[in-house]
Amino acid sequence: MPTYTFRCKECGEEYTVFTSYSKVEEVRCPRCSSKEKERVYRKVSFSVQGGSSSCGGNCSGCSGCG
Template identity: 40%
Template structure:
């Protein structure tokens, strides 16, 4: 199940919940119980280690190398 991050529009609480995509519209704030939530998009987290021999370096010739 994916993790979804929300901010409550009533009390301002930020929280993360593990929900199925069918349940995310039924989420409630754990602090105040409101359903007036904004879903936050903070990026993708990849769990686990990278395969042997792979790297995440910048392409050669880039200004980041």
């Protein structure tokens, strides 16, 4: 399950949820139950260069997909 961090547009609460992408629309603010939210992109320690599995195994072209 991917982790999504949102900021509520109603009350400004930031919250993180574990959910599938298709369920993101249904995620509600834990504080005010609003669905109005914006995605917050955290700086993650992803290595962009030379990662063997940076594509997630979906491109069939990189070294990680073999």
